[in-house]
Amino acid sequence: MKHDEVLKEYSEKLSPALLQEIAASVPANIAKEKLIKILEEAAGLYSRAKINAGECVGLVGAESIGEPGTQMTLNTFHLAGVAEMNVTTGLPRIIEIFDCQKEIKTPMMEVFLKAPHNTIDKVKKFAAALKETLFGELVSEYSLNIYEQTLTLKINETLMKDYGFTDIKELAKLLKTKSKGFISETKDYLIIFTQKDKGGENLKEMYGLKEKLKVVKIKGIKGVKQVLPVKRGEEYIILTSGTNLKDILQLSEVDATRTYGNDLREVYEVLGIEAARQAIINEVYKVMEAQGLNIDIRHIMLVADIMCASGAVKGITRYGVVSEKASVLARASFETPIKHLINAALEGEVDRLTSVVENVMINQPVPLGTGLPGLVTKMK
Template sequence: MTDYDVPKAIAEQVEATELPKRLKTKLYETLEERNVTDEQAKEIVMAVENRYLETRVDPLDPVGTVSAQSIGEPGTQMTMNTFHYAGVAEIDVTQGLPRLIELVDARKTPDTPMMTVYLEDEYATDKELAHQVVWNVEATRILALGDISTNVADMLVQVNLNQDTLEERGLTAEDVAGIIEDKLGVKTVQNGTAIEFGPEKPSYRDLLQLVEELREIVFKGIEDVRRVVIRKEDLDDEDQFVLYTEGSAFGEVLTIEGVDASRTTCNNIHEIHHTLGIEAAREAIIEETMNTLEEQGLGDVNIRHMMLVADIMTNRGEIESIGRHGISGSKESVLARAAFEVTVNHLLDAAIHGEIDDLNGVTENVIVGKPIRLGTGDVDLKMGSINRSAEQAD
């Protein structure tokens, strides 16, 4: 019945409950860990089910309003600062209210995109192998490999490469010269670690243009990842190397040898959606919002409020913002849309298209002065006369 080592009668009782699968799994794990009698196990199962049923939302409860209040009220206590991420002093990541706004607005790119890259097997414990992954992730440009100078008399760009740096990053002078030729369309002359090239026709302007273009070429790594910080952390009871990046390219980093794709993550929910799908994006929204609140000491906000926000943002298969260009702007109610932003435009469009508002939501009923259709307000009572003669005959 189950992979867990619990008595058959207890397993049958757990399966008969209304608990969701994740909670059942947690219950099995707890019963297996603790040395409890069958009677105690039954009591625990009953107590968990009762607690679960008590915490379920009542019918017609305004869960959206409660969630908005539960997130918005502590949001007023949040700071507007940018904090260092996870103790990595070299990397700044937007936190607090700006980060929360970024998430609910579903911004295409965060102000400070970053990735947390976990490594697998020997890459996680061997420093040399870990650094190989670093050089495959971090964008290596020419200034990291050597010096650039211009010879105006001969109209040449001269590059003097550092041999130690080339060896460290797994490159050769021939590799660099070949990439320069491919990217810039010029003919290079290589002499050891020195490379020379120039414009086809003598031109000071073209010479400077070549230098500017040379600075932007990525010789190794991922173009969008500007910098990588490597740290040793205690994970799974052993010291493992973890990489923190400035800039993100989630799909590309997962293909690099040595990267643990099951744990690696980034703070761009759109990249996660594009790479792993809408369910992963929903989990990322929940995780990022909860982490932002916990960072501010507001971790006691119930995660179910965040789950509701994430569900609303992703239930159509795409990530939608909570604003006039997303959820609020696509509401069926004309008055609800008008109450949020750009009131006149919404009313004018609705009048032109002959839209009808059924007054089902909270906002529109408040506007027109009617009781809201929630809780007892959603119950219709009808009065009727009683036929007493028929009642007596019965």
């Protein structure tokens, strides 16, 4: 456009999205004066639409998310017999996100694959390779021989071939690091472990070995419990239950720009605080949308910003963001008041009464709206 420099002048006053919209909707050969007039008018409207200083955005946000939230539980419906993965939705999921819980109920990932790998056959094969397989699944029989002090494992032949192992020796190799102090031999479909130094209390050790071998990972990505290739738009992707973003992003077939998981703590650890903030917004918005609720995204953005302001993801709990409040009374008004008051008394904490709740408690004007500005006078 020929008036690019005019538009640039307004980049401070108007948001990039608005500028783009204006540039797209005015005729290309518009006179400079007219364009300035339009921009001036738009800037006026924009600044009037902005939130005023002292507006209680947090309270409005809480109401705007809370009220539709009350309707959410009533609209639960379940999808019987749909070949999708079961994911927590609705209120339980919202609580999970906002409290930033350590263990979420249904951790899952959406794995996108790069171009030559995302055809149906290749995706299916790749998905099967992702699934974590433990050695225990292949063993059909364990036998402990106390007299000879040996542990014999019988391997299920068909299963072994299904998982892509042709030789039993390959399997035995994988077990080597976990079976120190034992000599392993293979025979047909048997793996026999014999203890190196006989005598003493080794029955216990052999028992321990058996349990240790059961959980040896022989294939796949740690934590991926289930895989499901599905069609998403034009391409095929893999849904997994169980997450391990760190390892999956390192695979060369995986499109590391779009693959993501729904475990916020993991997103924070692997992709950083800004990604976690975006993930919170996306996840909450997805739940709300699925329930047919219409919440302005700005409210969710505010909550996400607060949760991520300290550099780590903090839940809206008494251990999270509330614990960082400067005022004792504000903390006490949330949960476990007596604990907070006693600790504050022991430490000799001072409350400066600079925020809202503590001023409500002592019946003083709160620093919001018209209560925000103070009066400054010159002292003689």
